[in-house]
Amino acid sequence: MLPRSKRFSIVLLVIVIMTVTAAWKNREGQSSSLAVTFHHKVGGKDLVLFDETYTNAFNEPFSINKFRYYISNVEFVDKDGKKKILKDFYHLVDEADSASKRIIFNTSGLQQVVSIEFLLGVDSIKNTSGVQTGDLDPMKGMFWTWNSGYVYAKLEGQSDSSHAPLKYFNFDVGGYKPKENAVRKIKLNINIQSLPTRGIVIDVDVSKWFNAVHPIHINQTPICHQPGDLAMQLADNYATMFSIGEVKQ
């Protein structure tokens, strides 16, 4: 048995070490990771699968059953202009899987992040080098087996304006070959001047699919399920659906 004073000093030492470690960890935590949350909306309303009916810019009513897209090759730039590129990062965001809508990025080595850049889609190398694993596993249902290539983004639902069977509209967008490349680069600037940024929300407005660069009417083209002109137009449109929402400091 140690004398009382010695026991006390050991306890004190342990407490001091724990406090210092925690503080150190906290400091690290602030600068070494960034949580990005994707907030899916249709115009001003939150996206709800199946049960909610929305209207696009052409007064066509629609509901949504599936909304998914690939984020890859993410690049961060900090206030000093230092870049960090996450190679071999492929993430499938799926409205039906809330965990997939929040990504915690390792941003160690960076100061305050001022911009985030990513590809919406999958680079051509992964489209042409066989069967992948993880989020790129063809089992995820984002792969065309008859005309090899990833589906980069899917927006599927029903609309009274659709003349397709069961009033479906299915926008499955992909394509990596030169004249039908539907990969789009997205760059978002984070406009804050103060403390290190710990988390950002990216607002994703589904209504842009129909009307941004090109007008896409459900009653004219309810189905896209191959690479080509329509897929490229949809990609041009949805490339505008991202904007920085809330910034957590």
Place this chain on the structure above:
Amino acid sequence: MKAIKAISLLLCLTLIGAGFIAVSKPKKLKFVVPKGWPKPLYDFKSNPLTQEGFELGRKLFYDERLSKDSTISCASCHQQFAAFTTYDHNLSHGFNNSLTTRNAPSLQNLAWQGDFMADGGINHLDLQPLAPMTAPNEMGESIESIIIKLKRDSSYRTMFKAAFGDGTINTQRITKALSQFMLMLVSSNSKYDKVMRGEDSFNLPQRLGYEIFQKKCNSCHTGPMFTDYSFRNNGIPLDKVLNDYGRMKITHDKNDSLKFRVPSLRNVAVTAPYGHDGRFFSLSNVMEHYRNKMTVGPTTDTLFKNRLPLSNFEIGQLTAFLYTLTDTSFLNNPLFAPLGYYTTPSFMHNH
């Protein structure tokens, strides 16, 4: 007592040793490029061939559980005795009385092929099996269900571990194992090959046929693969029901309308019916198409501007030559048959 201790120590060591052997690396399998053949296109570094990987691929290839109702395996439409095409079927028979839109191609010398299908839509050998496994008019199954079925079978767990180091079963490993089996399907030992190697000689009709072949067929059916892998319209008119425009479906280019892959003529004597939709029942049907029946349209190959004139004599000699492309050592190689057979047994074909 000491003896017992020594024996048990020895036993323990043996057991540990055996354990090491059991988890030892899979045995490398050598891929032999036949003399004078080009360099294979397949990237073997990304999927090194091993004895265990090959055996796993072979088991998967012959496993009917890969289909929705467990009646169709890869081998149902790719039978070894027919050079891995389907004997007698023009279009392949799929799940629930369905038909495909094309004739099953032979599976041979796949390491030299860059893209797959009659329209070239599939860009990697590893990706190829996913199409028939999931197509509703072929095996009609989902990858998820296939993985569930395989995981239930302890022999698969053991074989995946032996081939890949641990028991994980996923899409990538299934398709890599299937590729390992398919890559080994090399046919390079026909009479033609033996003649080229100086081990045999053509008889007169075969020699005359070879000379005609070099003049009239060789520019598309180029040796040693007997295809240049290009897509061409050889004047087969569109069938209104199948509505199959071939390569155009992939490229969306109207210049590719009705173009289909030039098939290899290796083992051609056993791969009837012929044509992308199997509309020709025999070699003489094919010859008749080339010389008389062909429809010359806007995208028909310029080589066929005047069709392909062939005399009866030439057809006879050509046919004699084509028979020299049959490689019985390939068709009867027990390595490519399910364990215990020398070729695909007929009971493995239910449709």
